Amino acid sequence: MLHYMKNKFYLIVIIFIYLTFTIYPQIKKTPKVIPIDQSSKDISLIKFKNEIFNAIEKKDTNFLVSILDTNILNSFGGNGGIQEFWDMWQMEDPNTSFWKELKKVFTMGGTFIDNNKNMFAMPYLFGIWPEDYDPFSFVAAINKDVEIHENPSKKSKIIKKINYEILMLVDFEDENNNWKKVMTVDSVYGFIQKDFVRSPIDYRVILQKEKGKWKITSFVAGD
Numbered sequence: 001m002l003h004y005m006k007n008k009f010y011l012i013v014i015i016f017i018y019l020t021f022t023i024y025p026q027i028k029k030t031p032k033v034i035p036i037d038q039s040s041k042d043i044s045l046i047k048f049k050n051e052i053f054n055a056i057e058k059k060d061t062n063f064l065v066s067i068l069d070t071n072i073l074n075s076f077g078g079n080g081g082i083q084e085f086w087d088m089w090q091m092e093d094p095n096t097s098f099w100k101e102l103k104k105v106f107t108m109g110g111t112f113i114d115n116n117k118n119m120f121a122m123p124y125l126f127g128i129w130p131e132d133y134d135p136f137s138f139v140a141a142i143n144k145d146v147e148i149h150e151n152p153s154k155k156s157k158i159i160k161k162i163n164y165e166i167l168m169l170v171d172f173e174d175e176n177n178n179w180k181k182v183m184t185v186d187s188v189y190g191f192i193q194k195d196f197v198r199s200p201i202d203y204r205v206i207l208q209k210e211k212g213k214w215k216i217t218s219f220v221a222g223d
Contacts, residue, residue, distance in 0.1 A: 030185055031133065031166040033140040036124045037109030045120060048207070048214040049106060056103050061091055069208070073218040085219070101203050102219070108142070108198075113206075120207040120214075129200035133166055135223065139180065139197040140166045146197070148190035152179035159190045167197065 039045045048067075055063045065082060074085050085091075089098040110122030121127040125140060141162050150157040162184065170189065171181035179191045206218035 031130065032164040033125055033128060033130070033166060034164050035109055035142070036111060036128065038111050039109070039120065041112070042117060042120075042209075044209070044212065045207070045214060052102070052106055056099050056106070059094060059099055064091075067215055069215045069217040072216060073206075073220055075220055076222055102205070105203055105205050105219075118209045120209075122205050122207075123198065123202075125198055125200040125202075126204040130166070135199055135201045138166050138168055139182070139199045140164060141192070141196055142198050143196055146192060148182070148184070148188060148192055149179075150190060152177070152181075152191040154193075156191075160184065160188050167192070 039049060051063070052067075054060070065086075068082050068085060070082060071080050072082060072085055073080050074088050078084050078088075090096050091098065105122050108123035108125075110120055110124050111127035113119050113121045113127050123142075125142075129135060129140075141164050144163045145161045146163070146165075147158045148160045148162065150159055165184060167182040167184060169180065170183050178194050180194055180197055181189070181191055182197070183189050201221060201223045203219065203221045205216055207214050208217045209215075
């Protein structure tokens with residue numbers, strides 16, 4: 001009887017170890033990036049953002065130039081600076097895509113990225129993206145109830161709805177116009193409209209406060 005109980009005990013221990021090291025690690029919590037905006041912690045930053053929105057509305061290039069850092073980072077292959085920024089974005093053209101990109105970034109909220117709260121990054125994705133997920137291979141849904149479709153069409157079957165989930169990019173060729181082919185953590189494949197997902201290394205802005213004044217020190221995409 002004692003021998004039987006010992007064997008039973010060992011069997012239970014073996015099963016426990018098996019579950020602990022094989023099955024349980026596979027049960028993953030759905031990775032998400034929940035929107036956050038910490039700008040309310042600094043009144044001067046709120047004022048600055050409001051001025052930016054006003055400039056976007058008016059396409060006020062004079063104000064814009066006045067709040068650009070003289071060494072603004074525009075890309076990872078150039079020399080930086082305001083003239084490079086101006087030429088790169090063709091700011092003399094009223095229809096430049098810059099205003100649209102800037103509005104997207106400033107609308108999404110952001111986070112302080114230094115302990116002294118003098119540097120602020122937008123969108124929020126850049127500042128809080130989990131290190132476990134390669135920013136070149138993954139994107140995140142930026143809304144609630146984002147639909148994953150069976151095919152790249154609004155008329156196709158909705159496979160699943162998600163809230164702020166991190167998704168793996170499946171098709172890097174981007175051949176589906178306004179759609180991205182993705183896979184969820186539970187291996188659901190489908191298509192999502194581009195406007196509802198974003199990479200942490202899409203266009204983002206870094207703001208820096210010096211002597212009480214905010215400046216745009218970086219507006220880049222990529223890494």
